[in-house]
Amino acid sequence: MSGTIRIKDIAKMAQVSPGTVDRVIHKRGEVSEESYKKVMSILEKTGYKPNLIARSLGNLKKFQVVALLPNATQDEYWKMALEGVQKAAGDWSQYGIGVKTLFFDMYDKSSFKKSFKAAIKLEPDGILTAPIFYHEALDFFKICKSKQIPFAVVNNNIPTAGSLTFIGQNLYESGILGAELLHIDQRKSGTYAILHIYDDIHNSVHFSEKEKGFKDYFKNIKTEKCNVLSVDLNLSHAATLEKELNQLLNDPDLKGVMVTTSKGASIVCKLLEKHGKNGIRMVAYDLLEQNISYLKKGIIDFLINQNPKRQTLTGIEHLANYLIFKKELASSYLFPLEIITRSNLRSHQDWMNQ
Amino acid sequence: MSGTIRIKDIAKMAQVSPGTVDRVIHKRGEVSEESYKKVMSILEKTGYKPNLIARSLGNLKKFQVVALLPNATQDEYWKMALEGVQKAAGDWSQYGIGVKTLFFDMYDKSSFKKSFKAAIKLEPDGILTAPIFYHEALDFFKICKSKQIPFAVVNNNIPTAGSLTFIGQNLYESGILGAELLHIDQRKSGTYAILHIYDDIHNSVHFSEKEKGFKDYFKNIKTEKCNVLSVDLNLSHAATLEKELNQLLNDPDLKGVMVTTSKGASIVCKLLEKHGKNGIRMVAYDLLEQNISYLKKGIIDFLINQNPKRQTLTGIEHLANYLIFKKELASSYLFPLEIITRSNLRSHQDWMNQ
DNA sequence: CTGAAAGCGCTAACAC
DNA sequence: GTGTTAGCGCTTTCAG
Numbered sequence: 109m110s111g112t113i114r115i116k117d118i119a120k121m122a123q124v125s126p127g128t129v130d131r132v133i134h135k136r137g138e139v140s141e142e143s144y145k146k147v148m149s150i151l152e153k154t155g156y157k158p159n160l161i162a163r164s165l166g167n168l169k170k171f172q173v174v175a176l177l178p179n180a181t182q183d184e185y186w187k188m189a190l191e192g193v194q195k196a197a198g199d200w201s202q203y204g205i206g207v208k209t210l211f212f213d214m215y216d217k218s219s220f221k222k223s224f225k226a227a228i229k230l231e232p233d234g235i236l237t238a239p240i241f242y243h244e245a246l247d248f249f250k251i252c253k254s255k256q257i258p259f260a261v262v263n264n265n266i267p268t269a270g271s272l273t274f275i276g277q278n279l280y281e282s283g284i285l286g287a288e289l290l291h292i293d294q295r296k297s298g299t300y301a302i303l304h305i306y307d308d309i310h311n312s313v314h315f316s317e318k319e320k321g322f323k324d325y326f327k328n329i330k331t332e333k334c335n336v337l338s339v340d341l342n343l344s345h346a347a348t349l350e351k352e353l354n355q356l357l358n359d360p361d362l363k364g365v366m367v368t369t370s371k372g373a374s375i376v377c378k379l380l381e382k383h384g385k386n387g388i389r390m391v392a393y394d395l396l397e398q399n400i401s402y403l404k405k406g407i408i409d410f411l412i413n414q415n416p417k418r419q420t421l422t423g424i425e426h427l428a429n430y431l432i433f434k435k436e437l438a439s440s441y442l443f444p445l446e447i448i449t450r451s452n453l454r455s456h457q458d459w460m461n462q
Numbered sequence: 463m464s465g466t467i468r469i470k471d472i473a474k475m476a477q478v479s480p481g482t483v484d485r486v487i488h489k490r491g492e493v494s495e496e497s498y499k500k501v502m503s504i505l506e507k508t509g510y511k512p513n514l515i516a517r518s519l520g521n522l523k524k525f526q527v528v529a530l531l532p533n534a535t536q537d538e539y540w541k542m543a544l545e546g547v548q549k550a551a552g553d554w555s556q557y558g559i560g561v562k563t564l565f566f567d568m569y570d571k572s573s574f575k576k577s578f579k580a581a582i583k584l585e586p587d588g589i590l591t592a593p594i595f596y597h598e599a600l601d602f603f604k605i606c607k608s609k610q611i612p613f614a615v616v617n618n619n620i621p622t623a624g625s626l627t628f629i630g631q632n633l634y635e636s637g638i639l640g641a642e643l644l645h646i647d648q649r650k651s652g653t654y655a656i657l658h659i660y661d662d663i664h665n666s667v668h669f670s671e672k673e674k675g676f677k678d679y680f681k682n683i684k685t686e687k688c689n690v691l692s693v694d695l696n697l698s699h700a701a702t703l704e705k706e707l708n709q710l711l712n713d714p715d716l717k718g719v720m721v722t723t724s725k726g727a728s729i730v731c732k733l734l735e736k737h738g739k740n741g742i743r744m745v746a747y748d749l750l751e752q753n754i755s756y757l758k759k760g761i762i763d764f765l766i767n768q769n770p771k772r773q774t775l776t777g778i779e780h781l782a783n784y785l786i787f788k789k790e791l792a793s794s795y796l797f798p799l800e801i802i803t804r805s806n807l808r809s810h811q812d813w814m815n816q
Numbered sequence: 817c818t819g820a821a822a823g824c825g826c827t828a829a830c831a832c
Numbered sequence: 833g834t835g836t837t838a839g840c841g842c843t844t845t846c847a848g
Contacts, residue, residue, distance in 0.1 A: 516841035
C-alpha cells in the first residue's frame with residue numbers, strides 16, 4: 109500500500125503493461141517514443157527503485173567468477189587476500205556465484221601471463237585481480253574487454269584500463285600518512301627515509317605513488333629542516349643490503365623510516381632490535397605476523413593497514429551485486445587509511461574476523 | 463541444476479510435499495514423527511541452506527522500526543548518527559522496512575522516558591536506540607522484552623539487557639588507545655589528563671569505561687613516571703571551569719590531554735590555541751566540525767573516530783536482516799578503533815560518504 | 817497431519 | 833510495439 113512502488117504501479121499510472129515498463133527500465137528498445145517518455149517521466153517522478161530481491165529471484169542464473177591473485181604461499185599479504193576471496197565465496201555460493209581462484213608467482217611476469225590465459229579459458233562471468241604487473245595486466249584487460257568479461261581490480265589501480273571498479277586505497281595519500289606518522293609531534297629536523305626492499309622485480313607503480321606522497325609531505329614542512337631519503341635495495345644482494353642498512357640506521361640524524369615491503373620490514377626490524385631503537389620511529393604496512401610482533405615489542409610504532417582481506421571480500425561482493433542484482437558500481441571504492449597501534453590492534457583484528 | 467538444493471528437492475527425496483518440509487524447517491509442528499525424522503535427516507545430509515532471497519520475497523511484510531536517539535539538533539555527534547538512520551531508511555524502504563525516528567533531550571532523563579513510551583505505543587517490529595541513561599534504558603528494555611519487541615543498541619552497551627545486538631566500540635580499549643596516543647613515542651614522564659566536561663547530567667558508564675582504560679594504560683608504564691589526572695568539570699559554572707582549565711594547561715608538566723566530550727574539546731582547543739600548544743598533545747573524539755578544524759590547525763593531534771553514522775547504519779541494517787531474512791545476529795559488533803590524523807582524514811570522510 | 821496452489825516483484829519468452 | 837504469462841524458491845492458506 110504505502111511507500112514502495114512496484115512495476116505494476118508504474119504500468120498502471122502510465123497506462124501501459126508491466127512488460128513495457130520493464131523494457132524501458134532496461135533500455136531494451138522496442139518501445140514507442142511516446143510510451144518511453146511517459147514511463148520515464150513517471151519513473152523519475154516516483155523515484156522508482158527496483159526490488160533487487162525480486163529481480164535476482166527471477167533471474168537466478170549460475171555465475172562463475174575467477175579470482176586471479178599472487179600465490180598465497182609466497183606472501184602473507186596475499187594469504188589474507190585469499191581469505192577474503194574464500195569468505196566471499198562462502199557468502200555468495202547460495203546465490204549461484206561460484207568462485208574459482210587461480211594463482212601466479214608474484215615475482216614472475218610470465219607466470220601471470222600463463223595464469224591469465226587459463227582464467228580466460230574458463231570463460232568466467234567476472235574476474236577479480238590485482239594488476240601488479242602493469243603492462244601484462246593491460247594485455248589481460250584488453251582481452252577481457254574484447255571478450256566482454258567484466259573485471260574488478262584490487263590493491264592497485266590502473267585507471268585507464270576500464271575496470272568495472274577498483275577497491276583499494278589511495279597510495280599517494282598513504283605515503284603522505286606514513287611521512288606524517290614518522291614526523292608528527294616530533295617536530296624534529298633530521299633524516300626521514302622511505303625504503304623499498306624487494307626481491308627481484310618490483311611493482312614500480314605501487315611504490316612510486318607512496319614515495320611521491322612521502323616526499324610531498326616533507327616538501328610542505330617549513331618549520332624544520334627535514335632531509336628525505338628514498339632508498340631502493342635488492343634482497344638478492346644480502347651483503348650489500350645489510351651494509352647499507354646498517355649505515356642508514358647508525359646515522360644519528362635518522363628520525364624515522366617507513367618500509368614498504370613485508371620482507372624489508374622484518375629485516376629492518378631485526379636490525380633495529382639489535383642496534384636499539386635510539387628514537388628512530390618506524391612505520392610499516394599491514395597486519396602481518398612479523399609486523400604485529402614487532403609492533404607489540406615497540407620496534408614498529410605504527411602500521412598502515414591496507415586490509416587485503418576486506419579488499420577482495422568487497423571485490424567479490426561488488427562483482428556478485430553486479431552480476432546478480434545488476435547493481436551499478438562506482439568506479440572506485442577507496443578504503444580509509446587505517447592506522448594501527450598496539451592499543452587498537454585487537455579491535456581491528458576482531459573486526460576483520462567477524 | 464548443480465549445487466544448490468531446493469525445498470522441492472528435499473521434498474522429493476523424503477517423499478513428502480514441499481509444505482511438509484517447510485513445516486519441519488520452521489518447527490511449526492503438525493508433522494508426524496515419521497515425516498519429521500525423514501526430512502530432518504535429509505536436511506542434515508544435504509546441508510540444505512534456504513535461499514534467503516526467495517524467502518524474503520515470499521514474505522514481504524511491512525515492518526516498522528523505530529529509532530530512538532538523542533536530539534540531532536543538540537549535538538553534532540547525534541546528527542551524524544541520524545544521518546546513518548536516514549541512509550539506512552532509504553536503503554531498506556523498498557524492502558518494506560519503514561523507519562520512524564523519535565528524539566529525546568540528551569540532558570533530560572524524563573524526556574527519554576516520554577519518548578520511549580511513545581516508541582512503545584507505535585508497536586514497532588524493532589527498535590534501535592542508544593541507552594545513554596542507564597536505569598531508564600533498563601526500564602525501557604524490560605518493556606520491550608515483555609512486548610516481544612526486539613531491540614538493537616548502539617553507542618554504549620548494557621550487556622545484561624538482552625538486546626538483539628550491540629553495535630559500537632569497546633570503550634575501555636578506547637581509553638587505552640587515547641592514553642597511548644598521548645604517550646606514544648614521547649616516552650616522557652609528566653602529567654597526562656583525561657577530561658570529562660559535561661553539561662548537566664553525564665553519562666557515567668560511557669565515561670568511566672574510557673577512564674578506566676586510560677588509567678590502566680599508564681599503570682603498565684614502568685619506564686617513566688607518569689602522573690595521571692582525571693578531571694570532571696561542569697559546563698554550567700563557566701568561571702570555575704575556565705580557571706581550572708587554565709591552571710591545568712599552564713602546568714609545565716602537562717604532556718597530554720584527552721577530552722571525552724565534544725563541547726569540552728572545543729573549549730580546551732580554544733584555550734590551547736590562545737596559550738600556545740607548548741608540546742601538549744591532545745586527543746579528542748569524532749569527526750565533528752570543530753574537531754576537524756582543530757586537527758587541521760594542529761591543535762588536536764589525533765581523533766578517535768566512533769563512527770556514529772556507521773553505527774546506526776549498521777544497526778538498522780542488522781535489524782532489517784533480522785526481520786526480513788530472519789538472519790541470526792551476533793550479540794555484538796565491535797567497530798575498530800579508528801585513529802584519525804590530518805593525513806588520513808579525507809580518506810575516512812570519503813569512505814563514510816559513499 | 818498433509819498436499820496443492822497462490823502469490824511475493826521482476827524478467828523474458830511468446831503471442832498478438 | 834505491446835500485453836500476457838510462466839516461473840524463480842519459499843511461505844502460507846486452504847482443502848482434504
